[in-house]
Amino acid sequence: MAVEKLRKNCLIIVSISILMIIAFLISTYVRERFLSKKQTALIQVNCSIVLGKTAKLLGLDNGPLGPHGWEDTAYTNNFTEAYRKIGVNFIRIHDLWEAADIDVVFPDFNKDPYDEASYSFSSTDRHIAAMLRIEAQVIYRLGYSWSSPPKNNPPADYEKWATVCLQIVKHYNEGWAHGMNRTVRYWEVWNEPDIKEFWNGTLEEYFRLYDIVARKIKEYDSSLLVGGPTIAWDLNFLESFLQKCRDNGTPLDFVSWHIYTKNPYEIYSRAISVRSLMDEYGFSDKMSIITEWNIWKEESEPYEIFEKERSASFIASALTYLQDAKVDIATFYRGDSWPWGGIFKDDGTPRKAYYVFIALGEILENSFRVNCSTDMRNQPFATMAAKSEDGKTVFLVVSNYGSEVDSHQVRISNLPWNEHAFTYELYVIDENTSLDLLANGEGAGNIFEFGYNIKPYAVHILKLKVK
Numbered sequence: 001m002a003v004e005k006l007r008k009n010c011l012i013i014v015s016i017s018i019l020m021i022i023a024f025l026i027s028t029y030v031r032e033r034f035l036s037k038k039q040t041a042l043i044q045v046n047c048s049i050v051l052g053k054t055a056k057l058l059g060l061d062n063g064p065l066g067p068h069g070w071e072d073t074a075y076t077n078n079f080t081e082a083y084r085k086i087g088v089n090f091i092r093i094h095d096l097w098e099a100a101d102i103d104v105v106f107p108d109f110n111k112d113p114y115d116e117a118s119y120s121f122s123s124t125d126r127h128i129a130a131m132l133r134i135e136a137q138v139i140y141r142l143g144y145s146w147s148s149p150p151k152n153n154p155p156a157d158y159e160k161w162a163t164v165c166l167q168i169v170k171h172y173n174e175g176w177a178h179g180m181n182r183t184v185r186y187w188e189v190w191n192e193p194d195i196k197e198f199w200n201g202t203l204e205e206y207f208r209l210y211d212i213v214a215r216k217i218k219e220y221d222s223s224l225l226v227g228g229p230t231i232a233w234d235l236n237f238l239e240s241f242l243q244k245c246r247d248n249g250t251p252l253d254f255v256s257w258h259i260y261t262k263n264p265y266e267i268y269s270r271a272i273s274v275r276s277l278m279d280e281y282g283f284s285d286k287m288s289i290i291t292e293w294n295i296w297k298e299e300s301e302p303y304e305i306f307e308k309e310r311s312a313s314f315i316a317s318a319l320t321y322l323q324d325a326k327v328d329i330a331t332f333y334r335g336d337s338w339p340w341g342g343i344f345k346d347d348g349t350p351r352k353a354y355y356v357f358i359a360l361g362e363i364l365e366n367s368f369r370v371n372c373s374t375d376m377r378n379q380p381f382a383t384m385a386a387k388s389e390d391g392k393t394v395f396l397v398v399s400n401y402g403s404e405v406d407s408h409q410v411r412i413s414n415l416p417w418n419e420h421a422f423t424y425e426l427y428v429i430d431e432n433t434s435l436d437l438l439a440n441g442e443g444a445g446n447i448f449e450f451g452y453n454i455k456p457y458a459v460h461i462l463k464l465k466v467k
Contacts, residue, residue: 040451041376041405045385047394048414049371054386055323056364058357059090059139060335060343061292063131067097067338077337077348083134086354087361091131092139092291092331094191095338099123101144103151106164113163116177125180128172132183139186139291139331141230142168142213146197154201154209162213165189169217169224187226188256188291189213194234203237207244214251227254230291235273242281254287254328260296264318264401265379267293271325287328293318294333294341303339312352312429313457316399317382319360323369332357355435359427359461363395372396381405391416396462400454407453410462415446417466424448424465430458442467 064079093100103109104123111118131138142165144151155161169187171179193199193206206229214226229241238257245252255278259270267290274288295314297305305311315332322330337344343353363386372385380401387394394415398408415422426439439452443464454460 039405040407040409041374041381041403043372043374043383043396043398043408043410045394045396045410045412046371046414047385047387047412047416050387051369051371054364054367054369055327056087056089057290057319057322057327057330058086058088058361058364059092059136059329059331060086060088060357061092061094061331061333062096062336062338063091063093063127063136064134064335065127065130066334066336066342067095077344078130079336079344079348080130080134082344082350082354083136083335085361086357087365088134088136088335088357090139090186090329090331091136091335092141092188093124093127094141094292095145095334096127097145097147099127100140102142102161102164103144105168109156109160113160113167119167119171119177121171121177121179128180128183137186138184139188139289139329140168140172140184141188141191141291143190144198145191150197150200152196152198152200154199154205158209158212161209162216165213166216166220169220173221173224185223185225186254187217187224188230189226189228191230192232192258193229194231194237198232203240207241207250210241211244211248211250218251225253225287226251227256227287227289228252230256230258232258235277238274239277239281242277242283246281246283252283252286254289255283256289256291258292258333259290260292260294262296263379264295264314264382265321267318268321268325271322271327275326288326290327290330292333293330297340306339306341306343306353307345307351308457309352309429309431309459310402310457312356313399313401313459315353315356316360316397316429316459317380317401319356319364320382320384320397320399323384350434352429352434355429356459359429359435359459360397363397363461367393367395370394376403376405385412387416392466394464396460398454398460398462400456400458400460402456405454407451408460409451410449412448412464413446415448415464418446419444421467422448422464423467424450425463426450426452427461427463428458429461430455435461 064083170176172184189210217226334341336342366389367386370385380403382399384397421444427435428438
């Protein structure tokens, strides 16, 4: 009996083992057959449905020279021609250190703010002159750059500090102290007062400073634009600031804010939240300006994060999402070769980010967005289509910010040139390419269909042009 029982138990164990092996083989087949199946994104563009003018959000922080960036120093990088190629339209001044800061322009706070001899404008003039040479508009941040220890204390004398600001305004708009004329229209008061690194006072103290400066500038010249609060992240701070501006009748021409994140869609979400607060407190007709944005770098991450294809895809995705976000101006941090965030390397060679700005510079200049839809609903997969103002060129931007998509199937209908012949070119930015031409050819008619593979964190730019 014992032997028979043992034999039955062995048969049961063998049977269970066989069933487990069969189940494993079946699950492996299913996983390989279905779960690992390559996914194709269908992108459909209808050129006859125009959504409106593209938003040319091609601003950069700090300009073509960067810190120490002029000819009489060892640091000789000058990106003027690169800025022209991009079509940079706004430049915001912050973190130049030797220029624009209040204590650089007005080194001794004990001196007379009405005396020209109390000021040193030379370094700031050089930077602004370089910005004007590319016909960009300047956003001048009145305050201080990042430093260690931080310069984050409220001014000892608010009225005097505001008077210094006004004299700077006059230097660049009426030629005071051998200055310029009508050159700087946008004036931003302080930087990131919602964090201790930049403001060691209260919200009420910041609002008081903003109110005094804004009123002085607007009383001097109402056509100049003054804004803030230049928040780092805190929407509660922004809401309180907007409420105070409304209740006190404080001048506010634009709301400025910053965002750094790993998810480009969060930039769009933040823009919607900012606009919602502006609407709620009666500032619907004012501008929303992002004066700093970029991919976030953890302290443990190397600076090479700004050189890789992930940064390029982040930028392309963010600028695509922002087309629907009611943002008026955006200045990317930053447009020089500074290690943290710059679009160039130390030796002046471009990073991947630069090529995104080059590609989008052509697309966002005098073009109109057209309907573009995809069956991919996940946020990391961003698409945008546009046609030139003259109707002779159609563009498609696809940014795969880490999506599981392996390939695209593109269908562009109602091409604006009817049955005429056209050429197409596909440019790619990824790990191994920097806006390289991947494919090209010719077509005819008003429909174009094309399929191609895409890598994670790659950006594809498709360009169709009538012959």
